[in-house]
Amino acid sequence: MTGLLSSVVANHKPMLVARGAWTARNTRELAALITGLPKLSGPQSQILDMSGVEELDTYGAWSLDQLIRARTSLGETVEVTGLAQRFTGLVETVVQARKEQPIEPPRESAIAAWVIDVGRTTSEAGTDLKYLLNMLGAVGSALFAGLKKPSTFRLTSTVHHVDRVAWKAVPIILLITFLIGCIISQQGFFHFRKFGADQYVVDMIAILVVREIGVLLVAIMVAGRSGSSYTAELGSMKMREEIDALSTMGLDPVTVLLLPRVMALIISVPILTFLGSMSALYGGGLVAWAYGGMSPDIYIARLQEAITLDHFKVGMIKAPFMALVIAIVACAEGLKVRGSAESLGLQTTASVVKSIFLVIVLDGLFAMYFTAIGI
């Protein structure tokens, strides 16, 4: 009885009667009623009586248009009568607005979308690498320009970034590497003791920390701590058109923003690596004394035997290269940020993930190289 839309027969002719509130909250019900209307068997035309409609908003007008469209697609015609004067303007506006509305392109199937996504990601990996090399080249040429004309090099900015990246990171780096040193030492003693190889725990700590763990841990920490902040800084500068403003003033963003950051990281990571390695060795020594029962004198003596200058050099030489990778990735991702807040988040994540990945790949390459030359 109180249906929003019902099909009746008046004077042997089919007719549609609309009633009640054709508004937003009834739209779903209306849509179902419209699709549920039976196809006419007799004459292909019917009257839609809208005089019973008390309320009508944009949604109602849309439903009316939807009804007419649905019937038209079946080859029928609908004659609308009794639409209150106060609603006609709105209905006309909506019908007019929908005229230009194209038919939605069919959606790709889930599998096709997945395949397309894989393809796109793969091809993006190539462009990405090119982009990184580009960035490396830009920073390199800015560095040479700076060497030729040292007055253009931003020393203050570089020092400021060294302060942020190195000095302010010292406590957390010391703490983390110390703890890792303790853990390696404890695990070493626990397992080596079973076959009486206590003495060699020190060799393991020494080589592991000095050659690999020290620099790798520091690089990962720096990627998470400083790389992400580089990306976010440069990204928000890019978003607020600050970088464009710089270029229009005749300043090269690479010289002003990127080079100091890259240089700061190249200076800082070796320092942090050295401090971190020392802290890990210290932690290892403490645990060796407290848990392994090895006196500090013996620990230091064995360290001296285990660590050769080569081991130390292998660890330290990797540090600036890792710094370069982190800095370049962070800057490149920062400059890729587009207008939205979401893209800033995406690029910051990408920066950290990519730099950690590349740092580990680089470490692998170095390991192969040093094995090949026999140190």
Add this chain to the structure above:
Amino acid sequence: MGGGVKSLAIKVRDVVTGFGDRVVLDHLSIDVQQGEILGFVGGSGSGKSVLLRTIIGLIPKRAGTIEVLGRNLDTLDDNERQAIRRRWGVLFQQGALFSSLTARQNVEFAMRENLNLTDAHMASIATTKLAMVGLTAQDTGKMPSELSGGMTKRVALARALALDPEVLFLDEPTSGLDPISAADFDILIRTLQRTLGLTVFMVTHDLASLHTVCDRIAVLAEGKIVAIGPMAAMLQSDHPWVKSYFRGRRAALIEPRTSSQSH
């Protein structure tokens, strides 16, 4: 809702709002009738946006009562307050579009939360709404960062109108638009207001908007409404600020043009 007699859409009584020891709105009272466009003007920093934000509940008030569509906002429980919020739409000054959603998804957002519609229907209605504010079909899939200033405002208007509200709050709708786009936007607001029967509360600086769109104008100065009435009344007013605003140098430049337009 609105019968033959014009009832009040917004009723503000003795509202006091301030930050720290600075009082911005000092026992301010104002009525907005249903179905009218009220333009709200005042100097920069006089508290126009503060009043708008106080009415919609973004800034807490210290005293007074606010009724929107006959409901006192302080005495409502959370569900009722949500219900009343669905009956108004707000256009923020910078658009405030969700930057991670496309133009169409921005409009669909409120529908998705409040109405039980299928995706295809929502998409169609959202596209219709965007077409009503003058966006082409190609633009509906764009991200907010790809839209121009004028288009951003249009999408924001479509989003404000997503649930067919009864009251529309506009915070400087034409700021940052060129005069042609601003005039178009004024006409758009007027047309939509007439077709949808909206009540519009519009904070603005734009003299041309005030001339062409507003039924009544309220002037805020020193935390109070110092004048309210149609444009003619503003031009007659003796209040010094109102005088310099409506009969100042820029007003003199703009008046002949807009009055010739409206005739």
